[in-house]
Amino acid sequence: MFDWLIVGAGFAGSVLAERIASQRQESVLLIDRRSHVGGNAYDCYDEAGILVHLYGPHIFHTNSAAIAGYLSQFTAWRPYEHRVLARVDGKLLPIPINLDTINRLYELDLTSEELEVFFAARRETVEQITTAEDVVVSTVGRELYEKFFQGYTRKQWGRDPSQLSKSVTARVPTRLNRDDRYFGDKFQNMPAGGYTRMFRRMLDNPRIHIMLQADYRAIRDRIPHRRLIYTGAVDEFFDFRFGPLPYRSLSFQHVTLERERTQPVAVINYPQDEDYTRVTEYKHLTGQVHPCTSLSYEYPSDTGDPYYPVPCPENEALYKRYEMLAAQLRHVWFVGRLATYRYYNMDQVIGQALATFERIQRTVSAGAQATDRAEAAE
Structure with missing residues (x-):
């Protein structure tokens, strides 16, 4: 009987395994479908x-x-x-767009003040910024949007920026200086020795047991555990009850x-x-x-292991239905990019995992743990 089963050995699962084992002194079985720890950071x-x-x-x-x-x-x-450089019109140019990007693209010699005037003359007025396209054209205009953003976004997401949430391009700044x-x-x-070495040190605790090339569905009813932390795709957890999330x-x-x-x-x-x-x-x-x-x-x-939730209104609405199901489950925590259908950076996933551990500390008391043990013994 493990105190915790954690599904997924990426940042979310590994951080929580480390915290639970080192701070609560409880046993953890950490599983992953892949043959290694570290998730996509491997x-x-x-x-x-x-x-x-x-x-x-x-x-x-x-x-x-x-x-x-x-x-x-x-x-x-x-x-x-x-x-990062972007190959645009046969030139390698700094991205995010900055002063050097524009000067080299158009063979100009603008100052920072002149660049602001340059952008102001090209910006499009957008009454309500809701899409990824809106963010860019309202900042630098349509020509730069088409050169730097539209094609890349179509390839990356399989959709035009006009069909995606503003969060996709709001992450990328535009600079008036030469900060590249x-x-x-x-x-x-x-990490000086690489991510995998960091994960191995994080998980080096006798209370953490690791099972790789293991599927949650295959073991969930075979290995006893009191509580579950799930970092995989939330729609898969619920057997795609409302249909698959893209x-x-x-x-x-x-x-x-x-x-x-x-x-x-x-x-x-x-x-x-x-x-x-x-x-x-x-x-x-x-x-x-x-x-x-x-x-x-x-x-x-569109095929293969899920990496990125696709941010658009209809997908977010579908996720909300799964989120309501997740909220009804006792002793189950959903953490990470796939489980909460959010496009997080690595540090945001770590922050979410640490915040989840603090909630666990507040809500899962020693008394509740003792009750669980008594129920399991009956």
């Missing part, structure tokens, strides 16, 4: 001996000292500020080249003609010294 050495992110680039950044401090128990850090960092967070670092998936083409570097930055976005959305060169992220380099080409699709 990294490993490829055949050439290069550390790669098997499921695409994961860049850690946060403004939360508490979240950074929590992870620092399990890893040292390598300073890294992420920079992709993120502006105070804490921007990569998710976007990704596939990757991983290649190794016999040269030290091939890209000027870790990630290059391709918003125009190519089938793939972006190409990542991992040595930029890890700082690894190696005579070869490994890259991944990223192809979004």
Whole structure:
């Protein structure tokens, strides 16, 4: 009999397993369908001996000292500020759009003050900003929207930005200066030994038992447990009672080249003609010294493992129906991107997991645990 069954060994499940085992001294069975812990943040050495992110680039950044401090128990850090270029009209240009982006695209020499005038002349008036398209055209105008955002978003989400929630593009700032960092967070670092090593340290507790290549449906009635934390797809948990929630998936083409570097930055976005959305060169992220380099080409699709909830009004309405079912269950917590149908960054998932643990601390008392034990013995 385990005190807790946790489904999914990504950030949400692993953080909660660590907290429950170390702070409550309770037993945890942590399961995952895959053959490894770490979820989509899993990294490993490829055949050439290069550390790669098997499921695409994961860049850690946060403004939360508490979240950074929590992870620092399990890893040292390598300073890294992420920079991205977009290939537009045959040029490699900084993204998010900044002063250099516009000057190099149009061969201008604008100042920051002149760039504001440039944008103001091109912005479209949108009475109510509700879609991803609205956000961009009301900020930088339609031409830049079409060059940098429309094609990329169509490939990434399988929908036009006019059909997606404003949250999709509201995440990407527009800058009047030359700041070419992709993120502006105070804490921007990569785990010095990689994500997988960090997860292994997090889960190194005798009270945590890990079962990989295990499906929840196959074991839920076979392994006794008192409480459940579920981080998988919420619609699957309820046997698709109201129909499937749409998710976007990704596939990757991983290649190794016999040269030290091939890209000027870790990630290059391709918003125009190519089938793939972006190409990542991992040595930029890890700082690894190696005579070869490994890259991944990223192809979004509707089929495969669910990666991203698709944010639009009809999907959010469908999720609300599942959310109502979830709220009726005792001793079950739904946590993470798939279980709560939200497009969270890594630090947001960690924050949600830590907040869930605090709720568990408040609501699951020692007395309630004793009651559960007595009921199980009857």
